[in-house]
Amino acid sequence: DSGVTQTPKHLITATGQRVTLRCSPRSGDLSVYWYQQSLDQGLQFLIQYYNGEERAKGNILERFSAQQFPDLHSELNLSSLELGDSALYFCASSRSGTGQVGDTQYFGPGTRLTVL
Amino acid sequence: DAKTTQPNSMESNEEEPVHLPCNHSTISGTDYIHWYRQLPSQGPEYVIHGLTSNVNNRMASLAIAEDRKSSTLILHRATLRDAAVYYCILTSYNTDKLIFGTGTRLQVFP
Numbered sequence: 001d002s003g004v005t006q007t008p009k010h011l012i013t014a015t016g017q018r019v020t021l022r023c024s025p026r027s028g029d030l031s032v033y034w035y036q037q038s039l040d041q042g043l044q045f046l047i048q049y050y051n052g053e054e055r056a057k058g059n060i061l062e063r064f065s066a067q068q069f070p071d072l073h074s075e076l077n078l079s080s081l082e083l084g085d086s087a088l089y090f091c092a093s094s095r096s097g098t099g100q101v102g103d104t105q106y107f108g109p110g111t112r113l114t115v116l
Numbered sequence: 117d118a119k120t121t122q123p124n125s126m127e128s129n130e131e132e133p134v135h136l137p138c139n140h141s142t143i144s145g146t147d148y149i150h151w152y153r154q155l156p157s158q159g160p161e162y163v164i165h166g167l168t169s170n171v172n173n174r175m176a177s178l179a180i181a182e183d184r185k186s187s188t189l190i191l192h193r194a195t196l197r198d199a200a201v202y203y204c205i206l207t208s209y210n211t212d213k214l215i216f217g218t219g220t221r222l223q224v225f226p
Contacts, residue, residue: 002159033213043160043203043216056211090159094212102148102167103212107159 003027004108006091012114018079021111023091025072031055031097032074033105034066038087049074050097081115088112120204125221128194136189136220138204143184146209151178151189153200154219160203163189199224 003026013019025032034046045058049068060066063081068074078085088110094103121139128134140149150165164171164178166187171178177190191198203219 031212035214035216042218043154045213045215048211048213056213058213058215092160097212098210102150102165102207104162104165105212105214107161110159
């Protein structure tokens, strides 16, 4: 158990809908990261938040947005869903995440999203 | 983001040592070298990381070349549970985001 929790475990929805994925980091971790894993694209970095502020952005679509709340949990919002958004979405957390000490990331179990 | 190159797949027998290579010829002075692995149906899992010196932990050892352009992850005695995809990743100044490549799929035979 990494200490990172993600809800829900599974989500099935229809094209055009909007969903919210939730992540609670390990106690004391300030950074939260979101990754997408699909069969054709592999593991892709989406976005990082550090202490409530966006720190780094990857290949995140404009239809997707994220935020980190004062209690440090994070939500990833996916809207106007398409079939191609079906994937595993992982959240990870690290103590810092500023790049200065090569922080370790701890991954949650993932949310499997299926868009029908 | 500096890139890494790894073999697509490797095989090992149980109880034998495994050396997983990684090339990162464009590494910069402040880049850390990380190894993560992903077991089937699980999220990625941290294995080890280092900057310049070789590192050991309970899971593995990391040998870093003197010029830092390559590194090797060493599993001292492979077990069936070590069958996974191993990713070698560099993290840069200002962020610890992980840019995953295709990794090396390690098969371990009994």
